Amino acid sequence: MDQFSLLIILTAALVTPLVMAKFKLTVLPTAVVEILVGILLGPSVLNVVHSNATLSLLSNTGVIFLLFLSGMEIDFSLFNRRKKPQTPLAAKVAGSAPKYSPVFLAVTSYAAIMVTSLLLGFICQWTGLFKDPWLAAIIFMTISLGIVIATLKEKELLSKPFGQTILLIAALGEIVPLFSLTVYASIFGNNSQSLWLLLLVFLAAGVLFRRFKPFFTFFDRINKSTTQLDIRLAFFLIFSLVVIAESVGAEGILGAFVAGIVMKLLQPQEDTMVRLDGIGYGFFIPIFFMMSGADLNLRTLLADPATLLLIPAFFIAYLLAKAAVYGILRLRFKRGNAFAGTAISAATITMVLAVLQVAKSMKVVTSQQSGAFLLAAILTCVLGPLLFNTGYSAEPEDLKKSTVHFIGTNLLTVPVAQQLAESWYDITMYTDKQANFKTYNSEVNAKLLDSLDTAAVEAQDAFDADIVVLGHFNATKNYELAKAAKAYGVKRVIVRFEDRNVLDAREDELTDLGIEVYNTPNVNIAMLRSLIEAPTTLRLLTASTSAVYEVALRNRRYTDQEIHSLPFVKDITISQIFREGHFVRPTGSTTLKFNDRIIFTSSAETAREIRRELGILN
Numbered sequence: 248m249d250q251f252s253l254l255i256i257l258t259a260a261l262v263t264p265l266v267m268a269k270f271k272l273t274v275l276p277t278a279v280v281e282i283l284v285g286i287l288l289g290p291s292v293l294n295v296v297h298s299n300a301t302l303s304l305l306s307n308t309g310v311i312f313l314l315f316l317s318g319m320e321i322d323f324s325l326f327n328r329r330k331k332p333q334t335p336l337a338a339k340v341a342g343s344a345p346k347y348s349p350v351f352l353a354v355t356s357y358a359a360i361m362v363t364s365l366l367l368g369f370i371c372q373w374t375g376l377f378k379d380p381w382l383a384a385i386i387f388m389t390i391s392l393g394i395v396i397a398t399l400k401e402k403e404l405l406s407k408p409f410g411q412t413i414l415l416i417a418a419l420g421e422i423v424p425l426f427s428l429t430v431y432a433s434i435f436g437n438n439s440q441s442l443w444l445l446l447l448v449f450l451a452a453g454v455l456f457r458r459f460k461p462f463f464t465f466f467d468r469i470n471k472s473t474t475q476l477d478i479r480l481a482f483f484l485i486f487s488l489v490v491i492a493e494s495v496g497a498e499g500i501l502g503a504f505v506a507g508i509v510m511k512l513l514q515p516q517e518d519t520m521v522r523l524d525g526i527g528y529g530f531f532i533p534i535f536f537m538m539s540g541a542d543l544n545l546r547t548l549l550a551d552p553a554t555l556l557l558i559p560a561f562f563i564a565y566l567l568a569k570a571a572v573y574g575i576l577r578l579r580f581k582r583g584n585a586f587a588g589t590a591i592s593a594a595t596i597t598m599v600l601a602v603l604q605v606a607k608s609m610k611v612v613t614s615q616q617s618g619a620f621l622l623a624a625i626l627t628c629v630l631g632p633l634l635f636n637t638g639y640s641a642e643p644e645d646l647k648k649s650t651v652h653f654i655g656t657n658l659l660t661v662p663v664a665q666q667l668a669e670s671w672y673d674i675t676m677y678t679d680k681q682a683n684f685k686t687y688n689s690e691v692n693a694k695l696l697d698s699l700d701t702a703a704v705e706a707q708d709a710f711d712a713d714i715v716v717l718g719h720f721n722a723t724k725n726y727e728l729a730k731a732a733k734a735y736g737v738k739r740v741i742v743r744f745e746d747r748n749v750l751d752a753r754e755d756e757l758t759d760l761g762i763e764v765y766n767t768p769n770v771n772i773a774m775l776r777s778l779i780e781a782p783t784t785l786r787l788l789t790a791s792t793s794a795v796y797e798v799a800l801r802n803r804r805y806t807d808q809e810i811h812s813l814p815f816v817k818d819i820t821i822s823q824i825f826r827e828g829h830f831v832r833p834t835g836s837t838t839l840k841f842n843d844r845i846i847f848t849s850s851a852e853t854a855r856e857i858r859r860e861l862g863i864l865n
Contacts, residue, residue: 250301252295252296252297252298252299252302253301253302253305255288255295255296256288256296256302256533256534256537256538256541257534259281259284259285259288259537260281260530260533260534260537263277263280263281263284263533264277267280273401274629274632274633274636275628275629275632276393276394276397276398276594276628276632277397278391278393278394278532278536278596278597278628279394279596279625279628279629281533281536281537281540282536282537282539282540282596282625283540283625284537284540285536285537285538285539285540285541285542285543286540286541286543286545287540288537288540288541289540289541289542289543289544290541290544290546291540291543291544291545291546292545296537296538296541297541298538298541298542302534302538303538305531305534305535305538306534306535306538306539307535308531308535309527309531309532309533309534309535309536309538310500310503310535310600310601310604311485311489311499311500311503312485312503312526312527312531312532313393313527313531313532313535313597314425314500314503314504314507314597314601315481315485315503315504315506315507315510315527316393316507316523316524316527316528316532317392317393317421317504317507317597318503318504318505318506318507318508318509318510318511319507319508319510319511319520319523320392320393320396320418320507320511321418321422321507321508321511333736334734334735334736335705335735335736336710336711336735336736336737337736339711345408345579346578346579347578347579349408349411349412349415350415352412352575352576352578352579353412353413353415353416353419354415354419355575356412356416356571356572356575356576356592357388357416357419357420357423359571359572359575360388360416360420360568360569360571360572360592361384361388361423362571363387363567363568363569363570363571364383364384364385364387364388364568365380365384367383367384367387367564367567367568368380368381368382368383368384368387371383371560371564376556376557376560376561377557377616379611379612381431381435382431382602382606382611382612383564385424385427385428385431385602386424386599386602386603386620387564387565387568388420388423388424388427388568389420389421389424389595389597389598389599389602390416390417390419390420390421390569390592390593390594390595390598391417391420391421391594391595391596391597391598391628392417392418392420392421392597393597394591394594394596394597394628394631394632395413395414395417395591395592395594396414396417398591398594398631398632398635398636399413399414400804401636402636402639403802404639406801407642408579408642409580409584409588409642412576412579412580412588413588413591413592416572416588416592417592420592420595420598421504421597421598422504424598424602425500425501425504425598425601426501428501428601428602428605429445429501430445432605432609433445435609435611445495445501447491447495448488448491448492448495448501448502448505449505451487451488451491452488452505452506452508452509455484455487455488455509456509456512456513459480459484459513460513462477462480462513475522477515477516477519477522478519478522478523478526480510481506481510481519481523484506484509484510485502485503485506487502487506488502488503488505488506488509489502489503489506490502492505500601500605510523517803517806517807517840517841518806518807518840521806521807535600539600539621543618543621543622544618545618547614548614548615548618548619548622551615553615554615554618554619557615557616557619557620557623558619558622558623558626559623560619561619561620561623562623562626562627564623565593565595565623565624565627566593566627568593569589569592569593570589572585572588572589572592573585573586573588573589576588576589580642581640581642583638583639583640584638584639584640584642586634586638587634587635587637587638587639588635590630590631590634590635590638591631591632591634591635592631593627593630593631594627594628594630594631594632595624595627595628596624596625596627596628599620599621599624600621603617603620603621648670648671648672648673649671649672649673649713649714650672650673650675650711650712650713650714651664651667651672651673651674651675651712651713651714651715651716652674652675652676652677652709652710652711652712652714652715652716653674653675653676653677653716653718654677654678654696654699654704654709654715654716654717654718654719654728655677655678655716655717655718655719655720655725655743656676656677656678656680656683656684656687656691656693656718657678657683657718657719657720659718659743659767660676660716660718661676661687661690661691663716664676664691665690665691668851668855670855671855671858674691674692675692675693675694675709675712676691676692676693676694677693677694677695677696677704677707677709678693678694678695678696679695679696679697679698679699681695694707694709696709699719699721699724699728701727701728701731704728704731705731705735710731710732710735710736710737712737713737713738713739714737714738714739714740714741715732715737715739715740715741716741716742716743717729717732717740717741717742717743718743719743720745722744722745725742725743725744726742726744726753726757728742729742729757729762730757730760730762733760733761733762739763740761740762740763741762741763741764741765742757742762742763742764742765743765743766743767744764744765744766744767745766745767745768795822795846795847795848796846796847796848796849796854796857796858797844797845797846797847798844798845798847798857798858798861798862799842799843799844799845799861799862800839800840800841800842800843800844800845800861800862801841801842801861801862802860802861802862803841805839805860805861806839806840806841807838807839807840808838808839809835809836809837809838809839810833810834810835810836810837810839811835811836815853815856815857815860818849818850818853818857819847819848819849819853819854819857820847820848820849821833821845821846821847822846822847822848823846824837824839824843824844824845824846825843825844825846826840826842826843826844831843845861
């Protein structure tokens with residue numbers, strides 16, 4: 248019988264995402280659907296799955312692994328202090344940055360959530376809905392980091408200021424309740440020990456971090472497919488800190504969460520994180536979610552009038568606890584996005600399950616109250632993503648194009664500027680020649696410089712760009728301006744040299760500064776040689792219907808995928824992959840890695856979509 252229940256759960260875990268994909272059910276997060284499937288399979292409806300020792304062990308492992316992966320999701324760079332600008336351009340960018348940073352907005356928002364949750368907890372006690380205000384407050388202040396991350400990923404928002412703000416609010420919505428729960432259990436638990444012993448968990452985490460800090464620096468040299476040392480390290484960290492946490496009277500989930508933080512700080516490789524996700528979300532975590540639903544008996548819960556009152560009351564409390572987030576998000580973001588951010592912040596399920604699990608073991612919550620808290624949380628997970636997906640629209644700062652400035656307006660640079668896609672680049676051309684300005688001003692966005700002196704060029708904001716192209720015929724001026732632009736803080740500087748003799752004396756210096764060098768004679772020679780040796784090359788490079796493009800793979804949705812499995816592989820031809828300083832000749836089975844620079848050919852319309860899809864940090 249035990250094996251039969253496990254088989255049903257594993258079958259449901261396999262079928263559920265397939266059915267969701269088949270019918271395009273994207274409104275609800277997978278975790279919520281899995282809980283609903285558990286309710287369907289449990290005593291509430293079909294009564295074909297029953298809790299047993301095996302399922303309880305796997306479910307407990309699932310919640311531990313879920314908290315471990317949640318710890319790994321924390322982006323600690325969000326907590327870094329803003330560095331003082333090192334260049335004039337960086338200072339200008341910092342000066343024009345919005346007044347309120349994602350960290351300020353997130354911390355302020357969560358402080359408001361905590362205050363509101365405490366108030367709601369005491370209201371629950373005063374009205375008799377729930378006698379323990381502290382536990383109620385901990386439950387109301389929780390946010391489901393996993394659901395927030397999945398929703399932000401779907402909208403490609405993790406790299407945007409709005410996405411970073413919501414992500415940090417959600418991270419605090421797991422960190423703070425987790426530590427609050429640990430303190431609560433230490434104070435009110437029957438087997439509580441001294442609260443200071445919790446410091447031993449963090450001391451152990453620090454020791455493990457220092458011990459394994461150099462691990463991934465030599466990992467590649469010693470790892471084998473039969474050892475999987477990075478995965479062994481992850482499980483060692485998890486169970487070491489879980490055992491230590493439980494030994495000092497804390498909850499095991501605290502140890503799991505801290506283990507995830509330690510693993511994150513060790514800076515594992517991208518494929519390590521992917522494999523850990525595969526182990527967790529491929530096996531343990533679905534069992535945990537489904538058993539959370541299967542353990543509910545809705546027939547009993549809904550037959551109790553008190554429960555029918557508790558469900559809407561707790562649901563409203565979940566929403567009210569996050570209401571203040573709206574006003575704080577409005578300090579920087581649009582009204583619709585502030586509403587969307589507030590809605591997704593109200594979604595909670597993961598920590599509610601963890602808190603209720605601890606509360607049951609402490610016997611401070613009844614089964615009716617536990618069921619009401621959980622069902623109300625499920626409703627927030629239905630409503631939150633739905634309102635977010637309908638309410639969000641791109642912020643103006645997210646739609647900003649890459650700025651390209653050409654210094655030198657002539658027969659070489661003007662056609663290049665005209666062929667660059669207007670949807671990708673904001674282009675301005677500069678010239679010090681009155682005749683060239685009059686000739687090309689009607690064709691491109693051109694500005695007249697007083698002179699090519701560095702100070703004059705800088706004064707007219709010609710260096711205020713993401714990319715600066717020095718295309719003047721005067722090689723000496725190009726050389727001087729290229730160095731000045733790099734010192735000013737321009738990310739990419741491309742400099743043109745017509746005379747190879749001039750370039751030979753300066754190429755190494757410019758390359759060391761990170762300046763990209765373009766030599767017309769060399770390019771012409773290479774093109775002519777290619778035309779002789781490979782006649783179709785020139786046609787490919789000059790074709791109007793298809794051209795060569797490049798994109799850096801930043802979207803983790805496509806990392807560790809083989810090329811033949813890409814959804815758009817039939818629309819492009821990948822010719823080379825530049826990875827860690829070397830070119831990789833791709834085949835259909837070549838696996839893509841994070842930060843790969845993919846060189847491909849396609850139409851301009853297809854390239855625009857693919858560069859957007861692959862290049863967005865997710």
